Amino acid sequence: MYRFLLTPRWWAINVLALLAVPVCVFMGSWQLSRFEDRVQDHRTATEQATEAKKEAARPLASLLPVDKATSGKRATAKGHYGRQLLVPDRELEDRTGFYVLTMLRTDGGKALPVVRGWLPGSPSAAKAPTAPKGEVTVTGALQASETPGQNGASGAGGLPAGQVGAISAASLVNLVPYDVYDAWVTLDTADSGMTAVPASRPDDSGLDLRAFQNLGYTGEWFVFAGFVVFMWFRLLRREVEFQRDAELGILPDGDPEGPGGGGEPEGAGEAGPRDQDPASTPVR
Template sequence: MSATTRHAEPTTFLRAATRPRMLALLAVLLLAAVVCARLGMWQLDRAEIRGGADEAQAQAEREARAPQDIGDVFAPQTSFTGELVGQQVVARGSYEPDGQLLVVERAIGEEVGYLVLTPLRVTDTLPSTPGDDAGEAAPVLPVVRGWVADPDDAAALAVPTGEVTVTGYLQASEGPGLGGQPAGRVDAISSAELLGSWAGPIWTGYVVLADAEPADAAHSAGLELVPTPTRSGSGMNIQNLAYAAQWWIFGGFALFVWIRLVRDEAAGDGPAPVEPVDPAEPVGEPGAVTQQTGASAAP
Protein backbone atom coordinates (compact mmCIF):
# COMPACT_ATOMS: atom_id res chain seq x y z
CA MET A 1 0.00 0.00 0.00
CA SER A 2 1.37 3.39 -0.91
CA ALA A 3 1.97 6.20 1.55
CA THR A 4 -1.03 8.44 2.31
CA THR A 5 -1.42 11.94 3.72
CA ARG A 6 -3.65 13.53 6.30
CA HIS A 7 -4.34 17.10 7.37
CA ALA A 8 -2.21 18.51 10.21
CA GLU A 9 -3.83 18.98 13.58
CA PRO A 10 -4.91 22.59 14.38
CA THR A 11 -2.61 24.49 16.73
CA THR A 12 -1.99 28.03 17.99
CA PHE A 13 -0.69 30.80 15.77
CA LEU A 14 2.48 31.12 17.87
CA ARG A 15 3.32 27.42 17.63
CA ALA A 16 2.71 27.41 13.91
CA ALA A 17 4.86 30.52 13.47
CA THR A 18 7.81 28.99 15.33
CA ARG A 19 7.97 25.83 13.26
CA PRO A 20 11.29 25.58 11.39
CA ARG A 21 9.84 25.79 7.91
CA MET A 22 7.77 28.86 8.82
CA LEU A 23 10.80 30.56 10.39
CA ALA A 24 12.85 29.85 7.27
CA LEU A 25 10.08 31.28 5.11
CA LEU A 26 9.92 34.34 7.36
CA ALA A 27 13.63 34.96 6.89
CA VAL A 28 13.26 34.84 3.12
CA LEU A 29 10.24 37.14 3.06
CA LEU A 30 11.84 39.57 5.51
CA LEU A 31 14.83 39.81 3.22
CA ALA A 32 12.49 40.54 0.31
CA ALA A 33 10.68 43.20 2.38
CA VAL A 34 13.97 44.89 3.29
CA VAL A 35 15.00 44.96 -0.37
CA CYS A 36 11.64 46.49 -1.31
CA ALA A 37 11.97 49.11 1.45
CA ARG A 38 15.45 50.09 0.27
CA LEU A 39 14.26 50.35 -3.33
CA GLY A 40 11.38 52.52 -2.15
CA MET A 41 13.77 54.86 -0.33
CA TRP A 42 15.93 55.03 -3.45
CA GLN A 43 12.92 56.05 -5.51
CA LEU A 44 12.03 58.65 -2.86
CA ASP A 45 15.50 60.18 -3.17
CA ARG A 46 15.11 60.19 -6.94
CA ALA A 47 11.73 61.91 -6.57
CA GLU A 48 13.31 64.68 -4.52
CA ILE A 49 16.26 65.15 -6.89
CA ARG A 50 14.17 65.13 -10.07
CA GLY A 51 11.44 67.24 -8.47
CA GLY A 52 13.97 69.85 -7.38
CA ALA A 53 15.47 69.99 -10.86
CA ASP A 54 12.03 70.29 -12.48
CA GLU A 55 11.00 73.07 -10.11
CA ALA A 56 14.27 74.94 -10.67
CA GLN A 57 13.72 74.77 -14.42
CA ALA A 58 10.11 75.92 -14.10
CA GLN A 59 11.15 78.73 -11.79
CA ALA A 60 13.81 79.87 -14.26
CA GLU A 61 11.20 79.90 -17.03
CA ARG A 62 8.81 81.98 -14.90
CA GLU A 63 11.53 84.48 -14.06
CA ALA A 64 12.52 84.76 -17.72
CA ARG A 65 9.02 85.80 -18.79
CA ALA A 66 8.29 89.47 -19.24
CA PRO A 67 6.25 90.86 -16.33
CA GLN A 68 2.55 91.50 -16.97
CA ASP A 69 0.26 94.16 -15.56
CA ILE A 70 -1.36 92.72 -12.48
CA GLY A 71 -4.79 93.70 -13.77
CA ASP A 72 -4.22 91.45 -16.79
CA VAL A 73 -3.26 88.47 -14.62
CA PHE A 74 -6.13 88.37 -12.16
CA ALA A 75 -8.56 90.81 -10.60
CA PRO A 76 -8.97 91.78 -6.95
CA GLN A 77 -11.15 89.53 -4.82
CA THR A 78 -10.92 86.63 -7.26
CA SER A 79 -9.45 83.21 -6.54
CA PHE A 80 -5.67 82.84 -6.56
CA THR A 81 -4.64 79.68 -8.41
CA GLY A 82 -1.43 77.71 -7.87
CA GLU A 83 0.06 78.43 -11.29
CA LEU A 84 0.20 82.15 -10.41
CA VAL A 85 2.90 81.58 -7.79
CA GLY A 86 6.13 83.13 -9.00
CA GLN A 87 4.43 85.01 -11.87
CA GLN A 88 6.11 88.37 -12.51
CA VAL A 89 3.71 91.30 -12.44
CA VAL A 90 3.85 95.08 -12.62
CA ALA A 91 1.61 97.38 -10.61
CA ARG A 92 1.43 101.18 -10.46
CA GLY A 93 0.05 103.19 -7.61
CA SER A 94 0.92 104.86 -4.33
CA TYR A 95 2.03 103.36 -1.03
CA GLU A 96 0.03 104.10 2.12
CA PRO A 97 2.57 104.48 4.96
CA ASP A 98 -0.07 104.46 7.70
CA GLY A 99 -1.13 100.96 6.75
CA GLN A 100 2.37 99.41 6.83
CA LEU A 101 2.72 96.27 8.97
CA LEU A 102 5.50 93.99 10.14
CA VAL A 103 5.01 90.25 9.64
CA VAL A 104 6.68 88.52 12.58
CA GLU A 105 8.88 85.42 12.72
CA ARG A 106 9.95 85.23 9.07
CA ALA A 107 13.33 83.67 8.33
CA ILE A 108 15.85 84.30 5.58
CA GLY A 109 18.48 81.62 5.77
CA GLU A 110 19.01 80.89 9.46
CA GLU A 111 18.13 84.37 10.73
CA VAL A 112 14.60 85.17 11.90
CA GLY A 113 13.25 88.66 11.41
CA TYR A 114 10.32 90.65 10.03
CA LEU A 115 8.75 91.18 6.62
CA VAL A 116 7.85 94.77 5.79
CA LEU A 117 4.31 94.65 4.33
CA THR A 118 3.04 97.87 2.75
CA PRO A 119 -0.33 98.49 1.04
CA LEU A 120 -0.10 99.78 -2.52
CA ARG A 121 -3.21 101.60 -3.74
CA VAL A 122 -3.25 100.51 -7.39
CA THR A 123 -4.42 103.09 -9.92
CA ASP A 124 -3.94 101.35 -13.27
CA THR A 125 -6.20 98.30 -13.01
CA LEU A 126 -8.63 97.16 -15.69
CA PRO A 127 -11.70 99.37 -16.29
CA SER A 128 -14.00 96.67 -14.90
CA THR A 129 -12.23 96.63 -11.55
CA PRO A 130 -14.40 97.77 -8.62
CA GLY A 131 -13.51 101.28 -7.55
CA ASP A 132 -13.13 102.73 -11.03
CA ASP A 133 -16.62 104.14 -11.44
CA ALA A 134 -18.57 103.48 -8.25
CA GLY A 135 -16.87 105.97 -5.95
CA GLU A 136 -15.19 103.16 -4.02
CA ALA A 137 -11.59 103.18 -2.94
CA ALA A 138 -9.11 101.88 -5.50
CA PRO A 139 -8.04 98.26 -5.01
CA VAL A 140 -5.18 97.62 -2.64
CA LEU A 141 -2.27 95.25 -3.26
CA PRO A 142 -0.19 93.87 -0.37
CA VAL A 143 3.49 94.33 -1.21
CA VAL A 144 6.34 92.72 0.73
CA ARG A 145 8.97 95.42 0.25
CA GLY A 146 11.67 93.49 2.07
CA TRP A 147 12.97 91.95 5.29
CA VAL A 148 14.68 93.34 8.38
CA ALA A 149 16.21 91.60 11.37
CA ASP A 150 15.28 94.33 13.89
CA PRO A 151 11.83 95.98 14.00
CA ASP A 152 13.46 99.28 15.01
CA ASP A 153 15.26 99.26 11.66
CA ALA A 154 11.92 99.07 9.84
CA ALA A 155 10.58 102.06 11.76
CA ALA A 156 13.51 104.15 10.54
CA LEU A 157 12.99 103.24 6.87
CA ALA A 158 11.01 105.77 4.88
CA VAL A 159 8.11 104.64 2.68
CA PRO A 160 8.34 105.99 -0.88
CA THR A 161 5.89 108.80 -1.63
CA GLY A 162 4.12 109.62 -4.85
CA GLU A 163 3.35 107.25 -7.66
CA VAL A 164 5.61 104.20 -7.95
CA THR A 165 5.88 101.29 -10.33
CA VAL A 166 6.65 98.01 -8.60
CA THR A 167 7.74 94.76 -10.20
CA GLY A 168 7.61 91.56 -8.23
CA TYR A 169 6.52 87.95 -7.90
CA LEU A 170 3.06 86.78 -6.93
CA GLN A 171 2.44 84.61 -3.90
CA ALA A 172 -0.84 83.26 -2.51
CA SER A 173 -2.51 84.82 0.49
CA GLU A 174 -1.97 82.94 3.74
CA GLY A 175 -4.56 81.68 6.16
CA PRO A 176 -5.65 83.73 9.17
CA GLY A 177 -3.01 84.15 11.85
CA LEU A 178 -3.25 83.37 15.54
CA GLY A 179 -3.51 87.04 16.46
CA GLY A 180 -2.38 88.56 19.72
CA GLN A 181 0.30 90.71 18.10
CA PRO A 182 1.07 94.29 19.13
CA ALA A 183 -0.24 97.15 17.02
CA GLY A 184 1.48 97.34 13.67
CA ARG A 185 2.38 93.65 13.58
CA VAL A 186 0.71 90.53 12.20
CA ASP A 187 1.70 86.87 12.08
CA ALA A 188 0.21 86.09 8.66
CA ILE A 189 -0.25 87.79 5.29
CA SER A 190 -3.97 87.10 5.09
CA SER A 191 -5.99 89.12 2.61
CA ALA A 192 -9.16 88.36 4.57
CA GLU A 193 -7.69 89.94 7.70
CA LEU A 194 -5.98 92.81 5.87
CA LEU A 195 -9.30 93.78 4.31
CA GLY A 196 -10.43 94.89 7.78
CA SER A 197 -7.46 97.25 8.08
CA TRP A 198 -7.16 98.47 4.49
CA ALA A 199 -10.27 99.90 2.80
CA GLY A 200 -11.28 98.87 -0.68
CA PRO A 201 -11.13 95.68 -2.74
CA ILE A 202 -8.03 93.57 -2.14
CA TRP A 203 -6.14 90.94 -4.11
CA THR A 204 -6.19 87.38 -2.75
CA GLY A 205 -2.43 87.25 -3.08
CA TYR A 206 0.52 89.50 -2.47
CA VAL A 207 3.61 90.66 -4.35
CA VAL A 208 7.20 90.02 -3.27
CA LEU A 209 9.04 93.11 -4.48
CA ALA A 210 11.92 92.64 -6.92
CA ASP A 211 12.32 96.15 -8.33
CA ALA A 212 10.75 99.60 -8.09
CA GLU A 213 10.71 102.79 -10.13
CA PRO A 214 11.73 105.17 -8.71
CA ALA A 215 14.12 103.05 -6.67
CA ASP A 216 13.14 102.38 -3.06
CA ALA A 217 15.72 104.16 -0.94
CA ALA A 218 14.99 101.78 1.92
CA HIS A 219 16.89 99.01 0.16
CA SER A 220 20.11 100.97 0.24
CA ALA A 221 19.43 101.72 3.91
CA GLY A 222 19.25 98.09 5.03
CA LEU A 223 15.93 96.69 3.78
CA GLU A 224 16.75 93.28 2.27
CA LEU A 225 14.84 91.92 -0.70
CA VAL A 226 13.02 88.61 -0.14
CA PRO A 227 13.87 85.56 -2.30
CA THR A 228 11.51 84.64 -5.12
CA PRO A 229 8.56 82.57 -3.84
CA THR A 230 8.14 78.97 -4.95
CA ARG A 231 5.14 76.69 -4.98
CA SER A 232 4.63 74.61 -1.86
CA GLY A 233 5.04 70.84 -2.30
CA SER A 234 6.47 71.13 -5.81
CA GLY A 235 9.85 69.63 -4.98
CA MET A 236 8.92 65.97 -5.53
CA ASN A 237 8.56 64.09 -8.80
CA ILE A 238 5.17 62.36 -8.87
CA GLN A 239 6.29 59.43 -11.03
CA ASN A 240 9.14 58.47 -8.70
CA LEU A 241 6.86 58.88 -5.69
CA ALA A 242 4.48 56.35 -7.28
CA TYR A 243 7.37 53.92 -7.81
CA ALA A 244 8.41 54.31 -4.16
CA ALA A 245 4.86 53.56 -3.01
CA GLN A 246 4.75 50.44 -5.20
CA TRP A 247 7.95 49.05 -3.69
CA TRP A 248 6.66 49.64 -0.15
CA ILE A 249 3.39 47.92 -1.04
CA PHE A 250 5.34 44.92 -2.35
CA GLY A 251 7.32 44.76 0.90
CA GLY A 252 4.16 44.87 2.98
CA PHE A 253 2.57 42.19 0.82
CA ALA A 254 5.50 39.84 1.49
CA LEU A 255 4.83 40.06 5.24
CA PHE A 256 1.11 39.64 4.64
CA VAL A 257 1.77 36.41 2.72
CA TRP A 258 3.76 34.97 5.63
CA ILE A 259 1.05 35.85 8.15
CA ARG A 260 -1.56 34.22 5.92
CA LEU A 261 0.53 31.05 5.58
CA VAL A 262 1.00 30.86 9.34
CA ARG A 263 -2.74 31.20 9.88
CA ASP A 264 -3.39 28.36 7.44
CA GLU A 265 -0.76 26.28 9.18
CA ALA A 266 -2.31 26.93 12.58
CA ALA A 267 -5.76 26.01 11.27
CA GLY A 268 -4.49 22.62 10.15
CA ASP A 269 -5.12 23.28 6.47
CA GLY A 270 -1.70 22.11 5.42
CA PRO A 271 -1.15 18.39 4.66
CA ALA A 272 1.06 16.37 6.97
CA PRO A 273 2.84 13.17 5.87
CA VAL A 274 1.71 9.77 7.29
CA GLU A 275 4.01 6.80 7.61
CA PRO A 276 3.42 3.91 5.12
CA VAL A 277 1.13 1.11 6.30
CA ASP A 278 2.69 -2.38 6.46
CA PRO A 279 0.64 -4.70 4.15
CA ALA A 280 1.24 -7.68 6.45
CA GLU A 281 -0.28 -5.85 9.41
CA PRO A 282 -4.05 -6.43 9.84
CA VAL A 283 -6.19 -3.35 9.34
CA GLY A 284 -8.59 -2.65 12.16
CA GLU A 285 -9.16 -4.85 15.22
CA PRO A 286 -8.34 -8.58 14.97
CA GLY A 287 -11.80 -9.57 16.08
CA ALA A 288 -13.44 -7.68 13.27
CA VAL A 289 -11.22 -9.40 10.70
CA THR A 290 -12.02 -12.90 12.05
CA GLN A 291 -15.75 -12.28 12.04
CA GLN A 292 -15.63 -10.97 8.51
CA THR A 293 -13.66 -14.03 7.38
CA GLY A 294 -16.05 -16.37 9.10
CA ALA A 295 -19.01 -14.69 7.53
CA SER A 296 -17.49 -15.05 4.11
CA ALA A 297 -16.79 -18.74 4.60
CA ALA A 298 -20.39 -19.59 5.51
CA PRO A 299 -22.33 -21.49 2.81
Protein backbone atom coordinates in the same frame (compact mmCIF):
# COMPACT_ATOMS: atom_id res chain seq x y z
CA MET B 1 -2.14 15.42 -0.95
CA TYR B 2 -3.51 18.86 -1.77
CA ARG B 3 -7.17 17.96 -1.40
CA PHE B 4 -7.20 19.93 1.86
CA LEU B 5 -7.18 23.11 -0.25
CA LEU B 6 -10.85 22.41 -1.02
CA THR B 7 -11.89 22.41 2.64
CA PRO B 8 -13.92 25.39 3.95
CA ARG B 9 -11.01 26.49 6.14
CA TRP B 10 -8.64 26.73 3.19
CA TRP B 11 -11.26 28.32 0.98
CA ALA B 12 -11.42 31.17 3.51
CA ILE B 13 -7.61 31.45 3.64
CA ASN B 14 -7.32 31.48 -0.17
CA VAL B 15 -10.03 34.10 -0.65
CA LEU B 16 -8.47 36.32 2.04
CA ALA B 17 -5.04 36.09 0.40
CA LEU B 18 -6.43 36.72 -3.09
CA LEU B 19 -8.18 39.86 -1.87
CA ALA B 20 -5.42 41.18 0.38
CA VAL B 21 -2.53 41.00 -2.11
CA PRO B 22 -4.16 43.09 -4.90
CA VAL B 23 -5.38 45.65 -2.37
CA CYS B 24 -1.89 46.05 -0.91
CA VAL B 25 -0.32 46.32 -4.37
CA PHE B 26 -2.93 48.89 -5.47
CA MET B 27 -2.43 51.05 -2.37
CA GLY B 28 1.36 50.84 -2.72
CA SER B 29 1.17 51.85 -6.39
CA TRP B 30 -1.14 54.75 -5.54
CA GLN B 31 1.22 56.06 -2.84
CA LEU B 32 4.12 55.73 -5.28
CA SER B 33 2.23 57.74 -7.89
CA ARG B 34 1.61 60.46 -5.29
CA PHE B 35 5.34 60.63 -4.57
CA GLU B 36 6.15 60.78 -8.29
CA ASP B 37 3.60 63.60 -8.73
CA ARG B 38 5.29 65.58 -5.97
CA VAL B 39 8.70 65.02 -7.55
CA GLN B 40 7.34 66.27 -10.89
CA ASP B 41 5.75 69.30 -9.18
CA HIS B 42 9.11 70.05 -7.56
CA ARG B 43 10.87 69.93 -10.94
CA THR B 44 8.18 72.06 -12.56
CA ALA B 45 8.36 74.66 -9.78
CA THR B 46 12.15 74.81 -10.09
CA GLU B 47 11.92 75.28 -13.85
CA GLN B 48 9.23 77.94 -13.47
CA ALA B 49 11.32 79.84 -10.92
CA THR B 50 14.28 79.86 -13.31
CA GLU B 51 12.15 80.91 -16.28
CA ALA B 52 10.31 83.58 -14.28
CA LYS B 53 13.56 85.45 -13.62
CA LYS B 54 14.17 85.67 -17.37
CA GLU B 55 10.62 86.56 -18.41
CA ALA B 56 9.41 90.12 -18.74
CA ALA B 57 7.04 91.34 -16.04
CA ARG B 58 3.36 91.12 -16.93
CA PRO B 59 0.42 93.22 -15.67
CA LEU B 60 -0.99 92.01 -12.39
CA ALA B 61 -4.50 91.45 -13.76
CA SER B 62 -3.24 88.98 -16.39
CA LEU B 63 -1.73 86.70 -13.72
CA LEU B 64 -4.71 86.47 -11.38
CA PRO B 65 -5.92 84.31 -9.73
CA VAL B 66 -2.66 82.92 -8.41
CA ASP B 67 -2.12 79.19 -8.96
CA LYS B 68 0.81 76.84 -9.47
CA ALA B 69 1.28 78.11 -13.02
CA THR B 70 1.42 81.83 -12.12
CA SER B 71 3.00 81.68 -8.66
CA GLY B 72 6.49 83.16 -8.84
CA LYS B 73 5.85 84.98 -12.12
CA ARG B 74 7.05 88.58 -12.31
CA ALA B 75 4.13 91.00 -12.06
CA THR B 76 3.92 94.75 -12.35
CA ALA B 77 1.37 97.17 -10.92
CA LYS B 78 0.93 100.94 -10.55
CA GLY B 79 -0.54 102.85 -7.65
CA HIS B 80 0.12 104.83 -4.50
CA TYR B 81 1.49 103.35 -1.31
CA GLY B 82 -0.88 103.40 1.65
CA ARG B 83 -0.72 101.84 5.08
CA GLN B 84 2.46 100.05 6.13
CA LEU B 85 2.53 96.95 8.36
CA LEU B 86 5.26 94.74 9.80
CA VAL B 87 5.30 90.93 9.56
CA PRO B 88 7.28 89.51 12.50
CA ASP B 89 9.26 86.28 12.96
CA ARG B 90 10.43 85.81 9.39
CA GLU B 91 13.75 84.07 8.76
CA LEU B 92 16.17 84.97 6.01
CA GLU B 93 19.75 83.72 5.67
CA ASP B 94 19.47 81.94 9.05
CA ARG B 95 18.54 85.14 10.84
CA THR B 96 15.21 86.20 12.32
CA GLY B 97 13.70 89.49 11.37
CA PHE B 98 10.56 90.98 9.86
CA TYR B 99 9.03 91.91 6.53
CA VAL B 100 8.10 95.47 5.70
CA LEU B 101 4.68 95.18 4.06
CA THR B 102 3.10 98.20 2.38
CA MET B 103 -0.31 98.34 0.76
CA LEU B 104 -0.29 99.60 -2.84
CA ARG B 105 -3.56 101.36 -3.76
CA THR B 106 -4.12 100.58 -7.43
CA ASP B 107 -6.27 102.49 -9.90
CA GLY B 108 -8.94 99.81 -9.61
CA GLY B 109 -9.48 100.68 -5.93
CA LYS B 110 -8.09 97.43 -4.51
CA ALA B 111 -4.86 97.30 -2.56
CA LEU B 112 -1.98 94.98 -3.41
CA PRO B 113 0.19 93.86 -0.47
CA VAL B 114 3.83 94.55 -1.40
CA VAL B 115 6.77 93.20 0.61
CA ARG B 116 9.34 95.96 0.11
CA GLY B 117 12.08 94.08 1.95
CA TRP B 118 13.31 92.35 5.12
CA LEU B 119 15.12 93.73 8.15
CA PRO B 120 16.83 91.79 10.97
CA GLY B 121 15.82 91.95 14.63
CA SER B 122 12.53 92.68 16.34
CA PRO B 123 9.77 94.51 14.46
CA SER B 124 10.09 98.25 14.88
CA ALA B 125 8.31 100.98 12.98
CA ALA B 126 11.34 103.18 13.54
CA LYS B 127 13.55 100.75 11.61
CA ALA B 128 11.18 100.41 8.65
CA PRO B 129 11.88 102.92 5.86
CA THR B 130 9.01 105.13 4.81
CA ALA B 131 7.36 104.19 1.54
CA PRO B 132 7.93 106.47 -1.49
CA LYS B 133 5.36 109.20 -2.12
CA GLY B 134 3.37 109.69 -5.28
CA GLU B 135 2.58 107.18 -8.00
CA VAL B 136 4.95 104.24 -8.18
CA THR B 137 5.34 101.18 -10.37
CA VAL B 138 6.27 97.99 -8.55
CA THR B 139 7.76 94.86 -10.08
CA GLY B 140 8.23 91.59 -8.26
CA ALA B 141 7.35 87.93 -7.87
CA LEU B 142 3.66 87.18 -7.50
CA GLN B 143 2.72 85.05 -4.49
CA ALA B 144 -0.46 83.37 -3.25
CA SER B 145 -1.97 84.36 0.07
CA GLU B 146 -0.24 82.68 2.98
CA THR B 147 -1.82 80.15 5.31
CA PRO B 148 -0.78 79.63 8.96
CA GLY B 149 2.37 77.52 9.15
CA GLN B 150 3.52 78.36 5.62
CA ASN B 151 6.85 80.19 5.32
CA GLY B 152 6.72 81.10 9.01
CA ALA B 153 3.24 82.62 8.80
CA SER B 154 1.42 82.70 12.11
CA GLY B 155 -2.30 82.43 12.64
CA ALA B 156 -2.12 83.55 16.26
CA GLY B 157 -3.79 86.76 17.25
CA GLY B 158 -2.81 89.30 19.87
CA LEU B 159 -0.07 90.96 17.82
CA PRO B 160 0.76 94.61 18.56
CA ALA B 161 -0.88 97.31 16.47
CA GLY B 162 0.77 97.68 13.10
CA GLN B 163 1.73 94.01 12.80
CA VAL B 164 0.17 91.07 10.97
CA GLY B 165 1.04 87.37 11.23
CA ALA B 166 0.19 86.18 7.71
CA ILE B 167 0.12 87.96 4.37
CA SER B 168 -3.37 87.13 3.17
CA ALA B 169 -6.51 88.95 2.16
CA ALA B 170 -8.37 87.35 5.08
CA SER B 171 -5.89 88.81 7.59
CA LEU B 172 -5.47 92.23 5.99
CA VAL B 173 -9.09 93.02 5.19
CA ASN B 174 -9.69 93.69 8.89
CA LEU B 175 -6.70 96.04 9.15
CA VAL B 176 -7.21 98.34 6.17
CA PRO B 177 -10.33 100.24 5.02
CA TYR B 178 -10.27 98.95 1.42
CA ASP B 179 -10.50 95.73 -0.52
CA VAL B 180 -7.35 93.62 -0.81
CA TYR B 181 -6.13 91.41 -3.65
CA ASP B 182 -5.95 87.72 -2.78
CA ALA B 183 -2.24 87.80 -3.66
CA TRP B 184 0.93 89.70 -2.83
CA VAL B 185 4.20 90.72 -4.45
CA THR B 186 7.77 90.62 -3.18
CA LEU B 187 9.94 93.23 -4.92
CA ASP B 188 12.81 92.19 -7.14
CA THR B 189 14.94 94.91 -5.55
CA ALA B 190 14.28 95.89 -1.95
CA ASP B 191 13.78 99.53 -1.01
CA SER B 192 16.08 101.69 1.13
CA GLY B 193 18.80 99.24 2.16
CA MET B 194 16.49 96.37 3.05
CA THR B 195 17.09 92.80 1.87
CA ALA B 196 14.89 91.51 -0.93
CA VAL B 197 12.64 88.60 0.07
CA PRO B 198 12.93 85.66 -2.35
CA ALA B 199 9.77 84.13 -3.78
CA SER B 200 8.54 80.97 -2.10
CA ARG B 201 7.39 77.82 -3.88
CA PRO B 202 3.69 77.12 -4.32
CA ASP B 203 2.01 74.78 -1.84
CA ASP B 204 2.45 71.04 -2.47
CA SER B 205 5.20 71.63 -5.03
CA GLY B 206 8.28 70.63 -3.04
CA LEU B 207 9.90 67.49 -1.65
CA ASP B 208 8.62 68.10 1.86
CA LEU B 209 7.79 65.69 4.68
CA ARG B 210 4.50 64.67 3.06
CA ALA B 211 6.32 63.59 -0.10
CA PHE B 212 8.60 61.24 1.82
CA GLN B 213 5.64 60.00 3.84
CA ASN B 214 4.10 58.86 0.54
CA LEU B 215 7.33 57.02 -0.26
CA GLY B 216 7.34 55.37 3.17
CA TYR B 217 3.72 54.27 2.81
CA THR B 218 4.61 52.78 -0.58
CA GLY B 219 7.18 50.51 1.05
CA GLU B 220 4.80 49.53 3.85
CA TRP B 221 2.03 48.42 1.47
CA PHE B 222 4.41 46.33 -0.64
CA VAL B 223 5.82 44.75 2.52
CA PHE B 224 2.26 43.87 3.61
CA ALA B 225 1.64 42.20 0.22
CA GLY B 226 4.83 40.15 0.59
CA PHE B 227 3.90 39.18 4.15
CA VAL B 228 0.51 37.86 3.02
CA VAL B 229 2.17 35.69 0.35
CA PHE B 230 4.78 34.49 2.84
CA MET B 231 2.15 33.49 5.42
CA TRP B 232 0.08 31.65 2.78
CA PHE B 233 3.06 29.53 1.72
CA ARG B 234 4.01 28.92 5.33
CA LEU B 235 0.54 27.62 6.18
CA LEU B 236 0.54 25.50 3.01
CA ARG B 237 3.90 23.95 3.85
CA ARG B 238 2.80 23.24 7.42
CA GLU B 239 -0.34 21.50 6.16
CA VAL B 240 1.60 19.39 3.63
CA GLU B 241 4.12 18.34 6.26
CA PHE B 242 1.32 17.27 8.57
CA GLN B 243 -0.31 15.22 5.83
CA ARG B 244 2.96 13.38 5.22
CA ASP B 245 3.43 12.75 8.93
CA ALA B 246 -0.11 11.40 9.10
CA GLU B 247 0.59 8.96 6.26
CA LEU B 248 3.67 7.72 8.12
CA GLY B 249 1.71 7.39 11.35
CA ILE B 250 3.69 10.18 13.03
CA LEU B 251 1.19 12.41 14.77
CA PRO B 252 1.81 15.09 17.38
CA ASP B 253 0.54 14.32 20.90
CA GLY B 254 -2.93 15.69 21.46
CA ASP B 255 -3.44 16.55 17.78
CA PRO B 256 -4.06 13.23 15.96
CA GLU B 257 -5.88 14.78 13.01
CA GLY B 258 -3.60 17.80 12.42
CA PRO B 259 -4.53 21.48 12.39
CA GLY B 260 -8.15 21.76 13.36
CA GLY B 261 -8.20 18.46 15.37
CA GLY B 262 -11.28 16.35 15.25
CA GLY B 263 -9.76 12.88 15.85
CA GLU B 264 -10.39 10.46 18.68
CA PRO B 265 -8.38 10.85 21.88
CA GLU B 266 -5.37 8.64 22.39
CA GLY B 267 -6.37 5.15 23.69
CA ALA B 268 -9.99 5.57 22.68
CA GLY B 269 -9.88 2.18 20.87
CA GLU B 270 -8.71 0.28 23.98
CA ALA B 271 -11.28 -1.21 26.34
CA GLY B 272 -10.88 -0.37 30.03
CA PRO B 273 -11.80 -2.60 32.96
CA ARG B 274 -15.36 -1.31 33.09
CA ASP B 275 -15.88 -1.90 29.36
CA GLN B 276 -14.97 -5.62 29.44
CA ASP B 277 -17.67 -8.27 29.06
CA PRO B 278 -18.68 -9.48 32.58
CA ALA B 279 -19.00 -13.00 31.24
CA SER B 280 -15.35 -13.10 30.37
CA THR B 281 -14.29 -12.08 33.86
CA PRO B 282 -12.95 -15.14 35.79
CA VAL B 283 -14.82 -16.10 38.93
CA ARG B 284 -12.72 -16.31 42.02
